[in-house]
Amino acid sequence: xxxxxxxxxxxxxxxxxxxxxxxxxxxxxxxxxxxxxxxxxxxxxxxxxxxxxxxxxxxxxxxxxxxxxxxxxxxxxxxxxxxxxxxxxxxxxxxxxxxxxxxxxxxxxxxxxx
Numbered sequence: 801x802x803x804x805x806x807x808x809x810x811x812x813x814x815x816x817x818x819x820x821x822x823x824x825x826x827x828x829x830x831x832x833x834x835x836x837x838x839x840x841x842x843x844x845x846x847x848x849x850x851x852x853x854x855x856x857x858x859x860x861x862x863x864x865x866x867x868x869x870x871x872x873x874x875x876x877x878x879x880x881x882x883x884x885x886x887x888x889x890x891x892x893x894x895x896x897x898x899x900x901x902x903x904x905x906x907x908x909x910x911x912x913x914x
Contacts, residue, residue: 801832802852804861804873805845813839820858826865827873829858848873856880 806827807813813822813835820830822839827848830836839845860879864872 801850802829802854802856803832803836803847804829804849804852804876805836805840805847808844808846811844813844823858826869827861829856829861849877852877853880 804827805822807822807824810824812824815821815830815833815835817833817835818831820828820833820836822828822830822845829852831854836845840847856876861872861876864876868875
């Protein structure tokens, strides 16, 4: 998955795991990695949007940023294909009740064995 992040100051970050770079002057689309997660936890990165598909690219996002900084994130998100919905697990099927044992006819008065 990918995420849109921005730095909390005027500094650039380079992820050696993925080769992604976080631009110091605009939000960036990056792959989730241990490096990115550490920078988020350390307060160096702020997550603007998460769970983007792997097809999202920073180059595409940069074009939206150039056009309109105020609506770049929303405009970019609107162009991404919806992620595949996760299939819902099938409801647990109840075990079928065991068939009732065959009953033998009860004898009534006046009935004889044949």
